Amino acid sequence: MRNGIIAMTGAAADLDCGGDPAQLTRLREDLESLEPAQRLQWARDQFGSGFAMTTSFGIQSSVLLHMLSGLPDFESVPVIWVDTGYLPQETYRYAKTLCDRLGLQPDVVQSSVSPARMEALHGRLWETGSDSDLDQYLQLRKVEPLESALDRLAVRCWASGVRSRQTSHRSTMTVLDPIRGRLSLRPLLHWTNRDIFYYMQDHDLPQHPLFDQGYSTVGDWHSSAPDGVDGEGRSTRFGGQRQECGIHVPGVMGDGI
Template sequence: MSIATESAESLSIELAGLNAGDRLRLLREHFGGRLVASTSFGLQSAVMLDLIAQHAPDVPVVFIDTGFLFPETYRYAEQLTERLGTDLRIFHPRFSAARMEAVHGKLWEQGKEGGDKYSVITKVEPMDRALRQLGADVWISGVRRSHSSTRIDRPLAEQQKKTLKVYPILDWADAQISAYMHDRGLPSHPLADHGYVTMGDWHSTKPAVDGLDAEATRFNGDKYECGLHLDSGNTDFQI
């Protein structure tokens, strides 16, 4: 397999005719050391990590540790990494959790503006740094269209500033994710049985109770995207 062109539009068309495993193999064969993946160890992260372990095991996987994740998420990360042999690269914000709160206050309680600033500090800047340090300009993500309304129209590949982003399971439905996890015997995130339908930091993620939809369970409904999958607007970042 070979990629005729590296344009996001052409790559999307080429990937559309392949299954997820073949998509990963094609990307690995073509982009080699320019390639990196990411994980949040969220509710369904095991699927993408398992696919990488099977079809592109030497691709480094970046984990952004915000310092505010649920204890269950940290334990889940250890469990999956050990099981799958993931080449995990952990990156942290330049601010520790205590320092950030002391300097900026509880940004997650400061509406959308505070939430956006929080996202840049704890997610966008560390991921941008990871890409630079690893020499990567092609980023594999487990984003799926069914996650939120902001992702419905995403293509399989898109250019975000200097980074080519690729989503091998973008078109997978929730039922396909569940079936894959069952067939592969993958463990679920511990909080999946406690009403959580999406996963993020402990202070800005809550269970889907009282009729809340997934997007309303993050940042009190002020926002859903953490910032990684949106143009940061910062000209110094490559994402």
């Protein structure tokens, strides 16, 4: 134990996502005893340049980004932001506010197919009501850009701010899961909305502008909505058609997701 952080060098460094389930179970048990910031430090120590973080600059993104900014040499950890080209103007402004505040320089990644080209060739895939069209949209705009960035950066483990209470799929997650050939770390997995609120308050973190308009989650402008009688949280995404964007699910879109 070093400053409360478990020493597992070798245990994770040599972990194969398709390897020993017992080894992965032991790592999960050890990580459960750590605070979220310690989990980030553990991953940074274990994977070095092979560790990265993803962010959406959404409603609750400031918490994990703030924790990262408190780590020594945090600038060496890539922060990957998938810009779909359809984010609300408020999100772009909020991202600049947070980056200026925390000293972050995100690695902004986008699809190789521009929004205009996609719409010309395939139409507005998000609004047809077809699951296959929505799969194609999410694959083009979110999953493929992220996977390309993870490949380019040789990432073996990446952290995100997903939480177990957000969707039924996320309720089945553990703090460390294999996903598409890499490990996914969820430092905030068991945090509640109350935990998020008080952390932001205690550290005087700025709130996303759309929060005051009733949004508890924000993605693309066309598929996000404020909480209301028809739903709240991620049940408002894509008109209720889909809660997950594909980034946090195994496999690729179209493989039974």
